[in-house]
Amino acid sequence: MDGVFKGILFLGVTLCAAQDVSQFETAFSAGLTTHLTLQAGATVIYDKVFTNIGNAYDNNTGVFTCPQTGIYVFQYHGLSMSDDTLWLELYHNYNYVSSAYAHTNSDYASAGNSVILHLFKGDTVMVNAEPDQESNLYGVSDDVYCTFSGYLIAPVFEESVVVG
Secondary structure, eight states: OOHHHHHHHHHHHHHHHHSOGGGGOOEEEEEOOSOEEEOTTOBOOOOEEEEEETSOEETTTTEEEOSSOEEEEEEEEEEBOTTOEEEEEEEETTEEEEEEEEEOTTSOOEEEEEEEEEEOTTOEEEEEEOTTOOEEEOOBTTBOOOEEEEEEEEEOOOOOOOOO
């Protein structure tokens, strides 16, 4: 290892060690406790918050707002009403990322998906009904099948050029 690289590595480790790690603790999990008919394109508002470390999930809007640039994991799951359709989509800054679709005649159907995203501070993530399809989600207070969760797996610090 040359001297310049050792100096850069030492500086990077020192700066990371000096950070207050509590500011990088972000995790939430929320569920749906009532039956919900979502109009096409509407955001799912998960009303039961299991955990919300960092307060980045807003259970009034259903939107996660990124508090710290980094790499995040998101998972969402749903159960359709019997003989109905579930078609959910995850959006990052109102841009489509992934889908979960389920339908079964004369029975309930479930679907889920997960993604890892690089987010920047202020970015938003939400789960919406598919833009052209109404979705009917199952939910009761003691039977939570529809959930949305996310957490920071690694903060990303702004890159800067080190000379020397």
